[in-house]
Amino acid sequence: MTILVTGARGHVGRAVLDALFAAGQDVRAASRDATTLDVGVPAVSADLEDAATLDAALDGVSAVFLYTRPQGIEGFVKAAEAAGVRHVVQLSSSATLEPKSAQSHLARLHRAVEEALEAAPFASTVLNPGAFATNVLGWREDIAAGVVRTAYPDARIGAIHEQDIGDVAARILTDGSHGGEALPLTGPEPISFREQAEVLADVLGKRLRVEELTPEQEAARMAARGWPPEVAPEVLRTWERTTREPSVVTDVVREVTGRAPRSFRQWVEENRGAFG
Numbered sequence: 001m002t003i004l005v006t007g008a009r010g011h012v013g014r015a016v017l018d019a020l021f022a023a024g025q026d027v028r029a030a031s032r033d034a035t036t037l038d039v040g041v042p043a044v045s046a047d048l049e050d051a052a053t054l055d056a057a058l059d060g061v062s063a064v065f066l067y068t069r070p071q072g073i074e075g076f077v078k079a080a081e082a083a084g085v086r087h088v089v090q091l092s093s094s095a096t097l098e099p100k101s102a103q104s105h106l107a108r109l110h111r112a113v114e115e116a117l118e119a120a121p122f123a124s125t126v127l128n129p130g131a132f133a134t135n136v137l138g139w140r141e142d143i144a145a146g147v148v149r150t151a152y153p154d155a156r157i158g159a160i161h162e163q164d165i166g167d168v169a170a171r172i173l174t175d176g177s178h179g180g181e182a183l184p185l186t187g188p189e190p191i192s193f194r195e196q197a198e199v200l201a202d203v204l205g206k207r208l209r210v211e212e213l214t215p216e217q218e219a220a221r222m223a224a225r226g227w228p229p230e231v232a233p234e235v236l237r238t239w240e241r242t243t244r245e246p247s248v249v250t251d252v253v254r255e256v257t258g259r260a261p262r263s264f265r266q267w268v269e270e271n272r273g274a275f276g
């Protein structure tokens, strides 16, 4: 039976695809526009917000890696049930595990998909990763200019490598384990934005200074990058909290895959080409 990977062009989707391919699984890659997808496995066009595109994508599929798209989730569940899908692994977010998540925009949209899958007739597993190491790609212009600008530079987060999420998802999609579970995933250690800048400077061989932004300046940058206005205060609240409280890291990557999560340094070493 085939495993369908939605968002196969995305950072995590691609990592899931690579892990499944390496394990010799029968994989199908999905994108809203598969004509431009070049991933070396059969590819199909499917838009999670357009149910009419899903039947062909799900034909003969036993398990699905699913990006969170609340708008289309009812249509997805119906199409997956009709296709005989047995297990769905959702890429959700640690936002749904945060204190006050009921009031959080980010948490609500991920929760809507978690709840729809909980009520579905097939098994599902929710992945709740914290902040991604890939987020530092948003610093590329700053790094080129030699100054990393961020609010709360001493916020400490357990930055996770996308391949660790991919390896966890691939394992579960392959063996059908962890049905009905929500798995909080993090990198190996809390690392502050300031420490991330130090690692980047060291690996890239560049002098990098850190300049602290006010929360208002950071919110304006997030808005300029197209983030919904409700999200900035929620993210900034979490960053502020992790300057005071140690941010929680988990051992779930090791428990599921049998190997330790990759460090932030490893991510930078593998991705140095992204910084010019």
Ligand SMILES: NC(=O)c1ccc[n+]([C@@H]2O[C@H](COP(=O)([O-])OP(=O)(O)OC[C@H]3O[C@@H](n4cnc5c(N)ncnc54)[C@H](OP(=O)(O)O)[C@@H]3O)[C@@H](O)[C@H]2O)c1
Residues within 6 Å of the ligand: 006, 007, 008, 009, 010, 011, 012, 013, 030, 031, 032, 033, 046, 047, 048, 049, 067, 068, 069, 091, 092, 093, 094, 129, 130, 131, 132, 134, 135
């Ligand atoms: N960044 C973080 O720190 C963080 C932390 C926790 C959770 N998350 C979660 O991770 C997700 C981002 O993952 P990522 O970094 O891998 O994202 P990414 O690289 O931006 O890729 C997003 C993928 O979603 C697909 N997509 C978007 N709309 C779609 C639709 N309507 N139907 C089907 N596919 C659609 C895109 O596929 P095509 O363009 O090819 O169609 C693309 O491959 C967020 O949405 C959030 O839920 C992020």
